[in-house]
Amino acid sequence: MEPELAKLNPEIAVYAKKSASWAFFEGALNAAIQQNWDFPEDRQKLEDVLFAALRECLAMLSSFYNEREPEGTSLDMPTIRRISEIVRHQPFIERLMDIVPEALQFADRKLQGTKEIVLKCVSKRADCISFAVPELRNNKRFCLDAVAANPAVLRLIMDDPSNFLCHYSGQQRQVFEESAVKRCYRAYRYAAEETRENRHLLNEDLKDKCYYESFQAILRGALEDNPRVFKYALKHELQRLYYKDAAYFMKGDPTDLLSLIEINPDAIGLMDPSDLTFEFMQRAVNCDPRSILHAERLERTQEENHAIAEIALQRADASFVPGVDHLKIRVHAVAFYNPTKIRDLEESERVMVLEQTPKAIEFLTPIQLPAHWHGLLELRSSGWFVTTVVSYAAATDIFLYGLIVPVTPTALQSRIGISEGSLQTWSSILLALFGVGLLASSPIAGYIADRFESRRYPYLFALVGLGAATALLCAGDHIGFWISGRLFQGAASAVVWVVGNALVADTVGKDGVGKAIGYTTMACCVGQLAGPLVGGVVYQHGGYYAVFGIAFGLIGLDIVLRLALIERRHALKWLQPEVGLPAMEPHAMEHHGPMQEASPRGVLGRLGILLSSPRVIVAIWGSLVVSVTMSSFDSVLPLFVQENFRWKQGGQGLIFLPLIIPHALSPVAGSFVDRFPRSSRYVTAGVFLLLMPAMILLRFVTNDSIRHKILLCALLTVIGVFISIAMPALYAEVIRFVGEKEHQTPDAFGKGGAVALALGLTNIGFATGSIVGPFFAGFIRVHSGWGTMGWALGLLAGVSSIPVLLFTGGWILRERSEGLETELVGWIKQM
Known part of the structure; x- marks a missing residue:
């Protein structure tokens, strides 16, 4: 557009397209000042013109803010001072931040220290978090909220310990990263080494090899590191995509959910109860007996529970399960699936079973009770x-x-x-x-x-x-x-x-x-x-x-x-x-019994x-x-x-x-x-x-x-x-x-x-x-x-x-x- 058009009526700049040059906006600003638009009744018009100019040419904002003549302009100093007064007016900066969040850097400390304003800018542009006051940048709660507003913030925080959470040790920063991932599961993408954002994957052709491998790596990485992150990444980030689809993408078999358990037995805790049939539980426990520790306990017949417990006990004794997990499996299987097996456990294991399922005591004779339980009773x-x-x-x-x-x-x-007269009565x-x-x-x-x-x-x-x-x-x-x-x-x-x-x-x-x-x-x-x-x-x-x-x-x-x-x-x-x-x-x-019999009388x-x-x-x-x-x-x-x-x-x-x-x-x-x-x-x-x-x-x-x-x-x-x-x-x-x-x-x-x-x-x-x-x-x-x-x-x-x-x-x-x-x-x- 030609600058002469803006001189005819500066308001044309408000409706100009993005392709307009700075010379066009400069002409509109000069015309507005010459036409005395800085009087109160026309002040809003002048601000609208300046807003449109800075929206397209934000680089000029720094010079105006500091009362300096921008390079390549012919504005005189009175005009620059007048523009500087407007841009330093905080309501104008707030308005500009709605469109151009980078304007936060020119806001005063009050705005830069206002959590809601900073988070609003961060949600549109992650690096705006750098403009927040140090008190916010070193506040864990604010940083977690910033990650929730824009997951890309996590990488900025973790890569710059001198500006974010500067008083945190390395271990504390690691704990913060885990908390941030749990707070916003899309942030897992930024905590991992992937190159594509999860939210774009559903829009791509997953049959394409590179997309498929990227998606598979994200899911496997999440499942191996933290099954809960995996669960919520599917539920909240990848809408309508659940663990059955994940099993397909990781192993190519849409019917075999055991692939998840093979990667991490904790994954059984993610599954819907309708999928935890008796037959599936038998297969899952046989695949990895540790899965019994994380499966949701459902109402089953006594025979089914006993069968699941028997498989878990046998596989725990015969498999590669570490000693700690071996003990947990034995105690869990007896406590929640077959308490009658408490007779076959060692004394220390019986104590652990009784702590979780006190009713199992009925399957012990007095001589089988742990020695210190007699004293406690x-x-x-x-x-x-x-x-x-x-x-x-x-x-x-x-x-x-x-x-x-x-x-x-x-x-x-x-x-x-x-009243005092009614005190005795009341x-x-x-x-x-x-x-x-x-x-x-x-x-x-x-x-x-x-x-x-x-x-x-x-x-x-x-x-x-x-x-x-x-x-x-x-x-x-x-x-x-x-x-x-x-x-x-x-x-x-x-x-x-x-x-x-x-x-x-x-x-x-x-x-x-x-x-x-x-x-x-x-x-x-x-x-x-x-x-x-x-x-x-x-x-x-x-x-x-x-x-x-x-x-x-x-x-x-x-x-x-x-x-x-x-x-x-x-x-x-x-x-x-x-x-x-x-x-x-x-x-x-x-x-005796849940309710006593009434006497004949x-x-x-x-x-x-x-x-x-x-x-x-x-x-x-x-x-x-x-x-x-x-x-x-x-x-x-x-x-x-x-x-x-x-x-x-x-x-x-x-x-x-x-x-x-x-x-x-x-x-x-x-x-x-x-x-x-x-x-x-x-x-x-x-x-x-x-x-x-x-x-x-x-x-x-x-x-x-x-x-x-x-x-x-x-x-x-x-x-x-x-x-x-x-x-x-x-x-x-x-x-x-x-x-x-x-x-x-x-x-x-x-x-x-x-x-x-x-x-x-x-x-x-x-x-x-x-x-x-x-x-x-x-x-x-x-x-x-x-x-x-x-x-x-x-x-x-x-x-x-x-x-x-x-x-x-x-x-x-x-x-x-x-x-x-x-x-x-x-x-x-x-x-």
Whole structure:
């Protein structure tokens, strides 16, 4: 085109073809400047003309950018300065980069350091990555993204260690190259020594020898180096071309997929399950037994699996397979295809099989078990370990319940917006909702635990509810989250307490159940009372989310311990006879099958037997009274010390300390009840009777003085001692009743027994107390004061001592008559 055309109307340059000369564009620029197109209303026209010129003659951009006269031009300096102002304007550079990515080199550091802009240019021209700021060029994540945007970038990065990832060692650069290939499988072409890009191969005549050989080399190289790269190169880069076609291109036989396995046995892992027929698996394993390690395991008949395993074992022994792979093949074939062969393995191989397929243990006799497995089974099913796991689970569960007690008032105000006048009401409601979940879930948990073959599964499932509850409370910025969280907490607690204590009873037997329940009770009470203590201190010094950080950490450890636990009745099948075992209740050894048979009476019949016993009713009532007492303090004690002593969250948590420490006596009380079973009547009745004066004396704590603070702590300590003694005796009484009933009538409760169901009923009492306690104490304190609340709780405990004395261990008069009869018989024998 002639420059004179552009002088007539500079806009002609915008629509000029690519063949236009620089003289043409120079004429358009001069004309635009002379026509005052640099005024604001015509500025865009001038930029369009300059854009068209530089799009075709990018070499001029550097001179304009630096205010220098380009060679071979006749532009005057005022015009050059005006053009320089435009090209230095970053929006103009960004616009130019859309068409000419090399313009990135003239952008300022801000643009050169903007990841999105640089990647956009790199996707169009690989060497644009050199214009990025050093911070990006030395960033692994950016370099990986650049390879994904344009695979050709990989070669530039790997060939220039001084400009890219300059702080990386040779080994680190090799690892980066592998990561880049996995990130973008087309990059394999640039990591290998091929000369043609994979994406062009499908457009060529693959029958042509040079193309065919190039394609074959790429596929073989990928398969030999990394089968996964091979798989995704086919799937993502070479659309519609899969491993069957690759087999054809590498061996020329479209039906023989064994060619892939001959190159690399890992290739069987790339194949579609529909191709892994029984016949093909036999051929593949016979071709290379290592292929069994990578093949997808499909549902086959037992005979087919056994046949595949037999071929793998024979070929592994007879072939060239290295020692390490030989061991892997033997273990894999037995673990996943024929566990019955475990009898023929060495001890070290048996251990590896059992680690992958625990069910294979059923094909071993006790004498064939690895020696150290006896110790592990004994440890993980021992009474002390089961008691420890259950105690920790109970402590964790109830700890999370109490953790937010001191947090609740402040959180309800700051996060949800509850008014100060409604704090006591909502605090009591949220505490009571825990009891609602506990109450609704306890009988269900007891029934399921007695019917299932293993109590371990519902015990593990409780962790789901516990985790969900904690997450809801942590994220709770609406009252609905808090309500749901408390309900889930109650449901999880029901399973933990009912199923956990049933596990303990199964493991230690009736002669040690009091002491074991003492430990779980101690842990439960410590968790319940330590929760507010820790919650208050951590919330005051660490904030809201620090409280829940502790909660999630405890749940994580709980998961590990519950998974490690093995039920005693399952371990007994494999422990050698000479291993000493504690006495077991009949129901502990009678769980068989995936689901236990229901007793002839059905669940209602079992409930009828339990609820018709005054001993069970009294134990349920005693649990209710203890729960009312404990939950009452959870509800009113933080607010009482806040109002009377002006204590903050730390003090509100620490005031529970006098209630916590005495629970160390629970195992002692449980051991005493185990050794002297008939003493539980008098121990429990005495505890309830002595609770009455201790609770009534709380009315004398009224002033903010040292004397009154000491009095409050002393009274709370006495109350804590009595509670710690009562709980083991109550739960041991229920378990003892079930054992005695089964001894008298073995089929009274069916094969599954009724220990968990009985504990579930007792837990109903405890749950009811958790609901009643906060409302009972909170209502009385608000309307009648602290002192009235104390004597009301004391009166409840004192009156409860009467039925406890009369019916614990059976009707008191019958016990005396039986005792007199025993003494008379002994006196006659002595004569």
